[in-house]
Amino acid sequence: MHDNPYQTDIENTRKFKKSHKGCSNPYIKSKQNYSHNGKNSKQDGFLGGFDTNGFLKGALIGASLTFLLTNEKVQKTLFKTFAKGGNLVQAGIEEMKERIEDAKAELETKE
Numbered sequence: 650m651h652d653n654p655y656q657t658d659i660e661n662t663r664k665f666k667k668s669h670k671g672c673s674n675p676y677i678k679s680k681q682n683y684s685h686n687g688k689n690s691k692q693d694g695f696l697g698g699f700d701t702n703g704f705l706k707g708a709l710i711g712a713s714l715t716f717l718l719t720n721e722k723v724q725k726t727l728f729k730t731f732a733k734g735g736n737l738v739q740a741g742i743e744e745m746k747e748r749i750e751d752a753k754a755e756l757e758t759k760e
Contacts, residue, residue, distance in 0.1 A: 717723045
């Protein structure tokens with residue numbers, strides 16, 4: 650019979666032996682991130698974790714903005730509001746110009 654040059658005892662070839670508690674498989678992480686309620690606080694995934702509350706908030710905000718911006722009645726109201734605001738700003742600028750001119754004229758009369 651030929652002598653086998655290779656080691657045949659598989660237990661000696663393993664990196665972690667059974668004497669190590671909880672570390673029998675080197676590819677399984679022994680430390681996991683648990684929150685106070687005992688569940689995984691962050692699940693490994695494509696993006697590193699999924700926040701359901703944040704997703705729902707974003708979806709609701711996106712849906713409401715899409716509805717508002719694609720609704721013709723809302724668009725007309727927004728444009729009217731912006732036009733009124735623009736007119737108010739323009740009137741305010743004109744009023745400031747008049748006040749500056751009045752102040753200059755008042756300074757010239759005092760000299």
